[in-house]
């Protein structure tokens with residue numbers, strides 16, 4: 376009986392997917408319908424030998440896209456949810472639309488991006504060969520709760536057979552290795568590099584394992600009480616330059632990147648570590664990752680009048696993403712104006728919670744190259760209050776509830792470039808303004 380239901384759900388997923396392509400519908404629907412027909416349909420699909428999962432608060436899509444690029448260029452065929460949803464429905468869509476009617480996934484590798492909390496449902500059916508955990512930060516508090524709650528979900532549901540690929544510089548992530556003997560670590564071991572950047576809170580003060588006080592020295596951490604400590608990375612960035620956007624991995628592989636942020640360094644390193652585990656040629660990996668341009672649109676160039684503009688996607692409800700954008704802005708040459716837009720906090724659900732603004736380190740903007748800070752959007756008053764508790768010079772701040780008025784205020788004779796920092800939910804409100812011309 377189930378056999379018939381399996382075939383029926385595969386056909387339903389394929390048909391819905393086919394129709395969806397024409398009507399521009401999302402990628403969760405086919406999976407959703409298939410799961411209604413047979414909730415454990417994934418149990419009946421023969422999956423490839425190699426399954427790679429990527430989860431974590433930040434950097435999932437970038438890391439997945441880089442791994443995809445490496446697999447593809449090593450001659451492997453891949454089924455991947457990189458164009459769609461990273462929850463159970465999206466993963467089901469990917470698996471079923473790439474499966475034969477007899478229930479076999481046709482590709483060499485299944486590569487999946489997993490929403491952190493949905494690992495609970497996804498790993499019930501799909502046991503990854505490798506699972507990369509990029510980092511666990513405070514992210515979407517309304518939906519996820521604290522990073523430690525997300526950690527508990529992943530730890531509980533990660534299969535014991537899975538080889539973990541862990542960011543050793545993220546203390547919570549590193550603790551996941553307690554679950555399995557099979558783990559590889561990656562991290563930044565470049566001298567004089569502080570990897571715990573710009574947090575106004577310190578989630579690392581207590582050992583996540585026994586809650587005793589941790590000893591933190593540079594990037595090293597250890598707990599005298601239970602012995603939990605930073606693992607030496609199996610794959611490490613041994614030197615880096617944020618300004619030149621360059622890293623060297625394992626002392627010998629040089630990679631030039633499109634963006635000079637610690638985030639992009641970590642994502643590249645994660646992809647490199649996976650390629651090592653798959654025994655790919657490291658020289659070739661380094662050259663494939665060099666100047667690899669991600670297609671996820673986190674950075675859009677535009678101009679307003681004669682001023683150059685860059686729109687950076689931070690994520691609302693994710694202070695670390697904001698801090699990383701600030702770091703990118705202040706590492707740029709010359710002076711600039713910065714605009715922050717918080718208008719709709721999430722595109723997925725309604726929330727008016729702005730507590731995450733207090734986790735952002737706005738003092739990172741206290742840099743001589745930031746001329747003016749423009750605040751805009753429905754939550755402009757929350758931004759103003761938050762900024763008044765920072766060291767940022769208040770006389771350099773202007774604010775507009777109306778985003779169009781804020782953009783028009785940039786349309787002047789000034790020559791300085793402008794950086795706009797916002798989220799997916801608000802980016803088009805900026806880019807659709809008639810003063811804003813997108814440039815390639």
Ligand SMILES: [Zn+2]
Pocket residue numbers: 582583584585586587598599600601602603
């Ligand atoms: Zn401890």
